[in-house]
Amino acid sequence: MIRASFALAASALALAACSHPQFPAAEQYGANPRLPQPQLYLFPPMGLPKVVGWGADQTPKVPAGFTIEAVARNLHGPRNILPLANGDILVVESGGPGVEPVLRPKDIVFQWTIGRVHGKTKPGNRVLLLRDTDGDGVADAQSVLIPKLKSPFGIELIGNQLYVAATDAIWRYPFTVGATSVGPGTILTALPGGPIDHHWTKDIVASPDGTKLYAGVGSNSNIVENGFEAEHGRAAIWEVRTDDGAKRLYATGLRNPNGLSFYPGSNTLFTVVNERDELGNNLVPDYLTSVRDGGFYGWPYSYYGGHVDARVRPHDPKLVARAISPDYALGPHVAALGLAFASGGQFPARYRGGAFVAEHGSWDRTVLNGYQVAFVPFANGKPTGKPEPFVTGFVADGKARGRPVSVAFAPDGSLLIADDTGDAVWRVRAASSGAPQPATVR
């Protein structure tokens, strides 16, 4: 019997070793990605870059016909940006709340691993106002607009009300564009925060008519390994009325939705979603999708419609039967967190109506994926074709200089990027826009 158990151990080893057929990368994108069979591991694939940061004269790379410059460097974990009509830029500096308990031996390893790939600076957990007073494209004045927030992420301005989503509540502050301070804040509504607060970023966007906010709330686990009780109101997008803070679940089954944006000139809400881990290097692809009122997108029971995740018990075949397959796969484990649509402005015509996606970058994969801002072409309001690398160079020689988190178009049509690991805000201009060529660009 002892010999038999040795044989079993040996076969388990062999099983773990023979798993990875090369999977065609080109087929893992778009409306109908080819999904490989799920794998189970003794050691799930992992790949993490060493974080080195940006040198003083280094910038990410942009395609020919564009320039990139640092609006600000040496920030403290900039994760989100809100460009204002007068050219000011609000920057949300933040880091995780750090309240995730060690519930399993694995959590010790996991928290150490993920902690390694974030920036070395202590996150600010505040909102900064950056102002460029001399018009050279570089912010030369900085003020702390809102200090001491609890892991803020989402930020939105509706008229003279500034909304900031901390990890456990949406706050509202009276604010006028041009001012460098806000009035006293009040809580519009609470959001699911701690305990655990695994996916802690709460992104918000205003409805086109300004009467509602949509708030993304990520799951409290990979695939409910912390129990279903921990997932109430999570892995969902909430609709919140701005007049009285009343809210309802708008869409569910979205594991970690961020980058909430309305398609320009429409009432169609889009989001990018981080899908589940530990099923393989190429499973499950993160995605970009339009969000339907009342829609269920699979998590935790299934992915891409009816692909059931065997790790989740009990099953729920009824819910799986109505799980919506997302519009567009962005690629496995790219960690898409930011989304912005080009609605006009200075970018060439072929980019108009397309989406720019900030991909924070993979950890759950042997070969790094993401670590770029990708461009997704749209036709008739729907994503189409293959995503193209647009802003790159965040990883060089296997080392991370930065990681893009969110993207937003400034009123002048330039694209702003928040880089939390590189502690910078970048601005991409079309070279033909006649914009100033700042001295920082070489």
Added chain:
Amino acid sequence: MPNPGFRPRASLFGSPIHAMLVHFPIACFVGALFSDLAYVSAPHPQWANFSEWLLAFGELSGVIAALFGAIDLFGSPRGSRPGIAYLHFLGAATVLVLGLFNNLVHARDGWSGVAGTGLLLSVLTVLALLVTGLLGHRLAFVHQERARP
């Protein structure tokens, strides 16, 4: 069968340290089997977490107990080592190898960490423990024989 040179080398006030420590891996690995069974009958993550900690401490305390066992075995003159001491050693190694794999399998999230391979490994670990324990008891008996005037 007299084994004049075969006696516990690592001892504390005359009690063998190995014998004092083996309770921990035994209790942990047996406990992990019960929490696995609880999980597959009603998959609340609490039981899977129970199993993971029990397996982790079972492995850790098992390695420490095995180190003292190895000192007892290899610290004795070669000629004095009874054959079952090697079998007991092999059994303990089997338990620790199974336990190591089981720790990795249980680190998977949700149902797949326990049901199937995980539970099977837990059963095999406990079966291997039973055999190893019986052999260990025989060894203790040999020690006793040696100690008898």
